[in-house]
Amino acid sequence: MHKMQLEDEKTWPVKVVAFLERNEELFRNWKTRFKPIDPKEYDKAITHLRAILRDSDYTLQGYHCTRLTEEEIQSILVKGMSLPSAATLRERIENLRQNGLIDSPTANYLLSKNEADDSNRAGMIWFCFFPPRVEGQLGIERFFRSWGGEALYNSHEDDKLSGHMLTKIGTPCLIEAYIPIESLAYHGGLDFKLIAHFLRNRGLKPDNPIEHEDRAQHKIPAENIIRVIRFHEPDFMKLTGCAKWKPVLS
Template identity: 30%
Template structure:
């Protein structure tokens, strides 16, 4: 089987076998979701339905469709976008050696490189290294960042300014800037380093997590124009529990690249979210 890179929101990019199965199963998908929503509406006013909901008669056929789609996605690569802020040397490092999962050692390497490049003073480096806030983030006390690469598999999400502008505005990632955005002195340092960038990646399926190939999200996406709020949601944040190697990094799209504007539409973002 030839490996194919595909995007969740672009059905024309899906592997041919997946497209056929989804098209053949469209009636099952619609029937399952219509019935699921009917049961949900009943539960709004009847607590007995909430406690003991009726069986969705279309669930077995839906589960079978998910399983078949899951099998067909094995070995193909799902495209995801990593929103960040990079120096030129960091962009080159990612293209050459891949995208590393967050770790304390990676954080220390990046801070040291910033000092060596004259982008940060040694005192500022020590401030971040000794910060209890940063240490708590690296220990995953406030979310799960360390040990993962976070990607956005829904390119439409790149146009939601409020959701992603912070990733572009401050260097170092959430583990470094979170908690300091209202501190003008600290925020000023992080906003002066690097430029916004999007790392476009393609990750082989299945991923070692609870969701495998994300077949259910793909099926939800397939009927999104016809069904409002399908479950599971076709939009999600995607965490990869390992480093990505160079072959999994398709491109690093810099701030001055027209493709950055094409993907984000940032020039029309509200003033509070602007990056320039």
């Protein structure tokens, strides 16, 4: 497993860096328009880079923002992360019911009202490959304030009873993991962001944000989980910047 950090070129595979260096003039000219570039030549280079990146041995360090019970934390550390779906949400809600954290009517209500099987949510685990604080409070706080993920709290935040209840379950957490690049969306844009980082490291100022976020489409195995960082731990506070949030996170 080759463990890459997008912000640290020293962690990139030698093969990736060598390809970027061989094609630096092409990518630089395409970006700056200093010299006309044949689009077919550029597309060919992008396709080649994408193929190199999707080597099964390459992973990218990322963070998943969420809210978890202690039982869920331990399960992720032992079993890894499963893809979200209506079935996995049902299992999680049933575990809450069995552990006495919610009653049966509440469990049934949550099961009847959620977006877990929506096509834009099921089978995807979202990660940001940069410190989450970059997104600011408005960008990440909802993931931490309510249990169950966006597919559940989207349907309950405005409900005074169930919405409030979801804010009392679990603990805000960051899951830090190495995500296999081959599991990311093929057209997710990682190749373009990598080129932008590469050119920035060589003096070309980006004209667009180069932070990358993407969705994993395969289960994340336990051996790829680096750690689960809980609210109040120093690294959680540092990575999220939540100490300055108003209202405060709890």
